[in-house]
Amino acid sequence: MTADDRPTAALIIIGDEVLSGRTQDVNLKYLATRLGELGIPLREARVIPDDRAMIVATVNELRHRYRYVFTTGGIGPTHDDITSECVAEAFGLPWEPHPEAWELLARDYASRTPPVEFNAARQRMATMPRGAALIRNAVSVAPGFRVENVYVLAGVPKVMQAMVEAIAPTLTGGRPTVSRTVHAARAMEGQIAAGLGAIQAESPDVALGSYPYYRSAGGGVAIVARGVDAAAVDAAAEKVRALFRSLGFEPREGEPD
Template identity: 50%
Template sequence: MVDKVTACIVIIGNEILSGRTQDSNLNFLATELNKLGIQVGEARVIPDIETVIIDTINYARNTYDYVFTTGGIGPTHDDITSACVAKALGYDFARNPEAVAMLESHYKPEDLNEARLRMADTPVGAILIENPISKAPGFQIENVFVLAGVPRIAQALFDNLKNRLTGGITVLSKTVSTDLGEGIIADPLASLQEKFPHIDMGSYPYFKDGRLGVSMVLRHHDETSLQECEQALKEMVETLGGNIIFSL
């Protein structure tokens, strides 16, 4: 097993950038990918603009092991993701007979109009990803996986593609929350980071139930190293006179 396998998630859609639609696909994909030992190194939210999509896809596929896109594969004029992926990778773009058959199994002949048939257009040679909900498939072309933007469908598509993925080491995490402020823990936490340089450390302040606190998150692939760092972190909090609100 390789030590590190990486991915980039590209969320495509003007409706996400405008705030009209709240994205939930990033949380789902990042969580599920980490379970498979695939670390999300970057996520981008971009508009339905051809040049932006093409440039982003080409950057991501040449930088990360896997790329996952969500959004822009529906039947309307602004659903341009599939065509842009074909252009980015240099493939012809055409109607996929297998995808047409999937749509025909779902729609009555009189309802399968040209707009809906556009959902069967893919890069030539793409491997389809079955969609058990609305039948309009996603697809894989090289290391790029193209998914729908609707969360329920994106999740179903991911369930049907994850057996194609090869992961590396799964990253584990531990969280320690304290009632100390970030200004108090900043320097001691920096010293602790120097002592455990291999551990990814982050501090995240919060305000809950009328009180301030900080959650400190430790991430690494080795459970023993995480436990040692967690213990040192708890001792640091106690030395500073703070309380540990929770540890998980």
């Protein structure tokens, strides 16, 4: 592909539960798709444990490399929720009660029936790097926050998605990513590799990905064309259709069932 001058992003997925296999992450797919719509390519994603030194080092490395850095997980009330204090350390900021978040949570717990104690554990969710900007969400009261170009989001998917939607209008992107998918049953990658390589060489502004699939009724290959120029993406997809036909396969639009 040609040079892409759009702002780029990285995601840091934080949590021992993801690395152990107990929790299956779904936030990566949502964020990558949403950022693509905003014209902000997600260029890197890392999954790291609840380890203070590793979180601090990863945040510091990626915030200097990408326009936007997002973290998910580790902002709850328990002892292993250390993302907030690690981000404070990464920026050299005090980790202290955030007045707005403190008031927000204290009022919410007091308003419940019966009232819930705003104890030391829950107060951790209102303790943030000094000067952090809150990220509200429409699902829960506990906010995320932003420090410079680092956006600290919840790990719970519904809450994380609500936070992403809250900040989406504030993100500066470029041309959105356009994609087209063409698949053919019974086709095999080895049969289309040479022709697909030729199409890629003729389509420098389009990324072509080949994805074999397997079903009980038989497998096939799906080709995804991605880029920011819709006309170029459509042209490449049409060449893929022609390639399938030339090899005796019937191309179909979209992902296989």
